[in-house]
Amino acid sequence: MTRRRPSPRSSRPSRRPGRGGGKLRIIGGDFRRRLLPVLDSPGLRPTPDRVRETLFNWLTAATPGARVLDLFAGTGALGLEALSRGAAEAVLVERDPRVAGALADNLATLGLRQAEVITADARPFLASSPPRPFSLVFVDPPFRQGLAGDCCAALEAGWLTEDAWIYLETEATLSPEVPTTWTLHREVRAGDSTGRLYRRTGGAGESPDGDAC
Secondary structure (H helix, E strand, O other): OEEEOOOOHHHOOOOOOOOOEEEEEOOOHHHOOOEEEEEOOOOEEEOOHHHHHHHHHHOOOOOOOOEEEEEOOOOOHHHHHHHHOOOOEEEEEEOOHHHHHHHHHHHHHHOOOOEEEEEOOHHHHHHOOOOOOEEEEEEOOOOOOOHHHHHHHHHOOOOEEEEEEEEEEEEOOOOOOOOOOEEEEEEEEEOOEEEEEEEEOOOOOEOOOOOEO
């Protein structure tokens, strides 16, 4: 997932002189250590490596075979990581046509034909009729725009499997309102953001690594 916000220098992708962009590194799976180009777009950066590694350690058993929805995809850092780690298919939603095009190019570079990039705003996208429900969803909206609660509520309109996992990243000062069917599993703090991993309570109540929630 990618945030459009000011970020500490250490969290930004590395820049190469004259290229006008940075690099996204895949952390694990089939494409481990692969570097992919990132557009030089204001505030565009991948979720930090440490946060991604922590999140996917939590999701070790849930990612293989998952049907993934990556809202506010940006560089697609989380969606690409899930695909590298065995997700069966993914839909990545990004409103900026240039950023969406760069993401599609990276998918093509990796030969990931089971992934689709949709150029759209997240809220209108979620207002459409959902396809088959998703078992793993990443929600990382821009800060301070009131999008987190609306998108989480909209996901309950047929977008989620009964026991879906949902990762929500917001500004650290926000206590997001989420549907009552979601149970907080774990959370991670990094800089000005907090990531929370939820499980829909319709599931069996086990964590993706086999521990009880």
